[in-house]
Amino acid sequence: MKPKNNSMLPPHLVTSYDRDAHPVEFGRVLALSDGVFAIALTLLVLDLALPAVTSSSLASTLTNMWPKFLAFAISVFVVAMFIDVHHRQLRLIQRLDSALLGLNIPYLTLVVLIPFFQGVLSEYPTEPLAYALYALVIGAINTIDGIMFWHAHRKKLLRVALPPRHLRVENWRAVIPVLLCLLSVPMAYVIGAWTALFWIALPVADRFLSRLEQKMV
Amino acid sequence: MKPKNNSMLPPHLVTSYDRDAHPVEFGRVLALSDGVFAIALTLLVLDLALPAVTSSSLASTLTNMWPKFLAFAISVFVVAMFIDVHHRQLRLIQRLDSALLGLNIPYLTLVVLIPFFQGVLSEYPTEPLAYALYALVIGAINTIDGIMFWHAHRKKLLRVALPPRHLRVENWRAVIPVLLCLLSVPMAYVIGAWTALFWIALPVADRFLSRLEQKMV
Amino acid sequence: MKPKNNSMLPPHLVTSYDRDAHPVEFGRVLALSDGVFAIALTLLVLDLALPAVTSSSLASTLTNMWPKFLAFAISVFVVAMFIDVHHRQLRLIQRLDSALLGLNIPYLTLVVLIPFFQGVLSEYPTEPLAYALYALVIGAINTIDGIMFWHAHRKKLLRVALPPRHLRVENWRAVIPVLLCLLSVPMAYVIGAWTALFWIALPVADRFLSRLEQKMV
Amino acid sequence: MKPKNNSMLPPHLVTSYDRDAHPVEFGRVLALSDGVFAIALTLLVLDLALPAVTSSSLASTLTNMWPKFLAFAISVFVVAMFIDVHHRQLRLIQRLDSALLGLNIPYLTLVVLIPFFQGVLSEYPTEPLAYALYALVIGAINTIDGIMFWHAHRKKLLRVALPPRHLRVENWRAVIPVLLCLLSVPMAYVIGAWTALFWIALPVADRFLSRLEQKMV
Numbered sequence: 001m002k003p004k005n006n007s008m009l010p011p012h013l014v015t016s017y018d019r020d021a022h023p024v025e026f027g028r029v030l031a032l033s034d035g036v037f038a039i040a041l042t043l044l045v046l047d048l049a050l051p052a053v054t055s056s057s058l059a060s061t062l063t064n065m066w067p068k069f070l071a072f073a074i075s076v077f078v079v080a081m082f083i084d085v086h087h088r089q090l091r092l093i094q095r096l097d098s099a100l101l102g103l104n105i106p107y108l109t110l111v112v113l114i115p116f117f118q119g120v121l122s123e124y125p126t127e128p129l130a131y132a133l134y135a136l137v138i139g140a141i142n143t144i145d146g147i148m149f150w151h152a153h154r155k156k157l158l159r160v161a162l163p164p165r166h167l168r169v170e171n172w173r174a175v176i177p178v179l180l181c182l183l184s185v186p187m188a189y190v191i192g193a194w195t196a197l198f199w200i201a202l203p204v205a206d207r208f209l210s211r212l213e214q215k216m217v
Numbered sequence: 218m219k220p221k222n223n224s225m226l227p228p229h230l231v232t233s234y235d236r237d238a239h240p241v242e243f244g245r246v247l248a249l250s251d252g253v254f255a256i257a258l259t260l261l262v263l264d265l266a267l268p269a270v271t272s273s274s275l276a277s278t279l280t281n282m283w284p285k286f287l288a289f290a291i292s293v294f295v296v297a298m299f300i301d302v303h304h305r306q307l308r309l310i311q312r313l314d315s316a317l318l319g320l321n322i323p324y325l326t327l328v329v330l331i332p333f334f335q336g337v338l339s340e341y342p343t344e345p346l347a348y349a350l351y352a353l354v355i356g357a358i359n360t361i362d363g364i365m366f367w368h369a370h371r372k373k374l375l376r377v378a379l380p381p382r383h384l385r386v387e388n389w390r391a392v393i394p395v396l397l398c399l400l401s402v403p404m405a406y407v408i409g410a411w412t413a414l415f416w417i418a419l420p421v422a423d424r425f426l427s428r429l430e431q432k433m434v
Numbered sequence: 435m436k437p438k439n440n441s442m443l444p445p446h447l448v449t450s451y452d453r454d455a456h457p458v459e460f461g462r463v464l465a466l467s468d469g470v471f472a473i474a475l476t477l478l479v480l481d482l483a484l485p486a487v488t489s490s491s492l493a494s495t496l497t498n499m500w501p502k503f504l505a506f507a508i509s510v511f512v513v514a515m516f517i518d519v520h521h522r523q524l525r526l527i528q529r530l531d532s533a534l535l536g537l538n539i540p541y542l543t544l545v546v547l548i549p550f551f552q553g554v555l556s557e558y559p560t561e562p563l564a565y566a567l568y569a570l571v572i573g574a575i576n577t578i579d580g581i582m583f584w585h586a587h588r589k590k591l592l593r594v595a596l597p598p599r600h601l602r603v604e605n606w607r608a609v610i611p612v613l614l615c616l617l618s619v620p621m622a623y624v625i626g627a628w629t630a631l632f633w634i635a636l637p638v639a640d641r642f643l644s645r646l647e648q649k650m651v
Numbered sequence: 652m653k654p655k656n657n658s659m660l661p662p663h664l665v666t667s668y669d670r671d672a673h674p675v676e677f678g679r680v681l682a683l684s685d686g687v688f689a690i691a692l693t694l695l696v697l698d699l700a701l702p703a704v705t706s707s708s709l710a711s712t713l714t715n716m717w718p719k720f721l722a723f724a725i726s727v728f729v730v731a732m733f734i735d736v737h738h739r740q741l742r743l744i745q746r747l748d749s750a751l752l753g754l755n756i757p758y759l760t761l762v763v764l765i766p767f768f769q770g771v772l773s774e775y776p777t778e779p780l781a782y783a784l785y786a787l788v789i790g791a792i793n794t795i796d797g798i799m800f801w802h803a804h805r806k807k808l809l810r811v812a813l814p815p816r817h818l819r820v821e822n823w824r825a826v827i828p829v830l831l832c833l834l835s836v837p838m839a840y841v842i843g844a845w846t847a848l849f850w851i852a853l854p855v856a857d858r859f860l861s862r863l864e865q866k867m868v
Contacts, residue, residue, distance in 0.1 A: 029304075057561075
């Protein structure tokens with residue numbers, strides 16, 4: 001079920017990119033996104049700068065950096081999760097309309113903010129607010145992801161029409177991460193650094209729902 | 218109407234890349250451009266460094282950083298606008314001649330300078346000069362964009378020959394952003410930070426003209 | 435011998451990307467990887483910052499930076515080796531399943547950590563621990579590379595079924611770099627900076643085994 | 652005249668990538684190169700950091716930064732020149748053998764070092780050594796470029812066999828930039844900052860020879 005596209009328009013008026021009719025333009029959006037992901041993954045490491053004062057031994061310097069290494073590991077995990085989510089999401093899309101193109105930018109911007117909030121976490125590892133903010137960013141990315149899916153379904157921009165029971169599972173796959181993130185915001189004030197466990201639960205929950213859905217076929 | 222290309226020349230003398238005859242080389246120019254856009258979008262976040270002195274609470278530290286967050290948000294908006302403009306512009310091009318290849322470099326260089334002028338804005342949020350410089354950079358990018366379109370039209374490098382009335386609207390779409398930016402330079406000395414509203418008006422005006430043009434078909 | 439793929443599933447449930455059936459998605463994984471390699475290669479240069487105090491002459495400043503230049507040269511060599519290894523590895527893969535996609539992320543993350551451990555090396559050029567850590571990172575990347583190959587072979591994700599004697603050489607090509615890296619960890623405490631010679635031996639050993647294998651055809 | 656390639660070998664033993672037989676692998680080398688170019692172009696801007704002490708007015712701060720802006724402009728020009736050279740060079744190549752793949756890495760590494768030597772230039776704008784080093788880096792990149800062309804010609808890796816008289820002009824196009832760079836090294840001690848004029852002459856000379864060659868067809 002390929003959705004109707006506006007390929008009858010002269011090219012300068014086309015405001016949406018079809019996977020098959022405009023492969024170059026469709027590909028540019030993916031290339032831009034993967035470029036941002038690659039750089040975001042790389043920026044995470046910039047937070048791991050050695051302290052300017054190098055009087056102590058290397059071993060003790062590295063040991064004292066453990067909050068930075070922990071924040072780095074969490075962020076790599078989170079960014080890798082969004083790389084997987086974005087690849088999976090875009091794989092379903094037949095046509096990128098201007099709404100999806102528009103939503104992709106705040107999506108990528110929030111991904112790019114993860115290194116900043118990683119720096120906040122590693123600088124203030126005992127502040128619940130740092131965990132709460134981090135959770136809000138992850139939740140916001142998941143929310144945009146959900147809106148993109150919902151919009152693509154409604155406007156028939158998906159490559160296949162999903163049967164209703166699949167759609168129901170896909171909806172849960174969109175909603176549960178947002179709920180987990182929102183729940184982790186108040187939890188940050190109770191369990192502190194353990195809040196990160198909520199974020200690690202995100203892909204686990206997703207994998208579970210994905211298995212469930214595969215059995216439906 | 219596919220323009221004549223110089224594919225009769227031996228390949229080492231070809232100085233222009235046709236979308237269909239040289240897809241690898243045409244694609245490299247797009248890949249380079251999208252790489253620069255992805256990095257520019259990511260560099261914006263480097264301005265958001267936490268201050269070195271971390272004696273105060275996280276909440277007050279972040280609150281005091283509001284000019285940085287504002288400059289970040291404006292810059293994301295501006296870079297996203299140019300990503301859209303560049304994708305739209307290149308979509309119209311059938312053949313990149315050496316003039317277009319040459320103009321693409323100052324275009325990308327000015328995009329790469331946006332993070333620097335964002336830093337100037339966030340460091341001097343009360344200086345009208347900071348806004349005036351930012352406006353000049355945006356205006357210069359829009360000017361190059363307009364020259365690229367005008368050159369491509371004159372040299373028949375576009376994928377379609379635009380009918381005159383479309384061409385007239387396209388000219389306005391090129392000229393109006395430059396005028397808005399030039400106007401915002403003196404306004405920076407009158408309305409200060411509100412100058413950013415002029416820049417936010419750029420894509421709004423463009424959307425309006427685009428709608429107008431779509432009704433012409 | 436093209437392995438069976440799950441293209442019968444609706445696209446939102448496909449969890450593996452076939453080189454031919456899903457070229458866009460397969461290509462995104464390569465683009466992300468090459469993006470990370472390009473940025474890792476570039477981050478290496480950030481360690482070469484001139485010291486803030488610039489009272490001395492340029493010549494003496496640059497001469498005093500020799501450990502930084504040495505660490506830079508070693509890291510470029512190491513990253514270039516992994517670029518070659520990754521390109522060679524992925525060239526053999528017909529289908530990326532979720533295990534390979536999952537292993538690619540720690541692979542890339544460790545590559546991204548090389549600039550950090552280069553900084554450690556250039557800051558502590560006389561500490562054996564700095565060399566030992568660097569060796570562990572290289573060894574870990576080679577280990578993941580070996581696991582990816584072994585997994586792809588077992589799950590029949592390779593483009594060709596390798597004959598047993600080729601497979602034996604390929605196994606040595608995977609194991610020897612890991613052994614060299616592990617051996618270089620204790621050696622770091624004996625021979626100090628000369629440990630880097632072990633790393634330079636990695637591609638030499640690989641080239642030798644590759645030649646051996648080509649004669650088998 | 653398509654050169655013989657080793658596509659009879661099993662894929663894990665292929666050590667060269669043909670433009671048509673291995674488009675994915677050929678494309679990865681280009682993607683990596685364009686990624687490095689995009690990041691190099693972007694790193695140039697990092698040298699433009701505002702000074703930490705911000706007591707003076709913005710106008711005077713920016714005016715005092717003129718050596719940084721000049722070094723930035725020169726470097727953008729130089730990097731843009733190498734982007735053009737690399738695109739032109741690779742366009743001629745039918746097959747990337749292991750020598751060309753190996754030479755591409757020091758080529759890209761030297762491109763990535765340009766931002767570092769830009770920083771040296773902007774920090775020591777009155778030191779002839781800074782200009783001499785910069786010239787040596789540009790000269791080295793041009794030398795590698797010439798070796799790549801010469802190797803590709805000898806090993807019949809080019810897409811077309813160039814007629815002798817074209818080959819002679821192409822040789823001059825490879826040699827003249829190297830000579831100009833070598834000449835500018837001693838000149839740096841005589842004319843200081845004006846040495847940059849030699850570098851600006853590089854693409855002018857190339858354009859002239861290119862015109863000459865086009866008339867030969």
